Amino acid sequence: MKEREPDLITLLGKILADTPRLENAVCLGRSDLFDPARDYEPMPAVSHRHQLAAALCAGCPALVQCGTWAATERPSASVIAGRVPTSQRRRRPSVHKEAS
Numbered sequence: 120m121k122e123r124e125p126d127l128i129t130l131l132g133k134i135l136a137d138t139p140r141l142e143n144a145v146c147l148g149r150s151d152l153f154d155p156a157r158d159y160e161p162m163p164a165v166s167h168r169h170q171l172a173a174a175l176c177a178g179c180p181a182l183v184q185c186g187t188w189a190a191t192e193r194p195s196a197s198v199i200a201g202r203v204p205t206s207q208r209r210r211r212p213s214v215h216k217e218a219s
């Protein structure tokens with residue numbers, strides 16, 4: 120007999136059960152700084168906002184707990200626990216050549 124897949128709520132509950140609750144995290148509401156590079160965002164701009172995010176992490180009361188959790192996760196394209204991603208994965212803009 121085939122095993123039944125969990126419903127969405129059950130699945131989300133299992134995912135969130137492994138995610139720590141980081142009290143007083145200063146990144147709350149600041150995804151604009153922490154998120155991966157956006158399509159067409161110039162790399163100097165990405166680097167600048169990621170450096171600002173890392174500076175926020177340095178003063179975050181949840182830094183130790185966040186770093187412990189992040190060490191168990193795969194590398195991210197976001198800033199987590201003060202770690203700035205070393206490479207950015209994003210779609211490359213398509214190149215359209217005009218007919219001459």
Ligand code: SF4
Pocket residue numbers: 141144145146147175176177179180181182185186198199200201
């Ligand atoms: S250390 Fe950085 S990523 Fe982690 S909770 Fe604090 S601000 Fe957010």
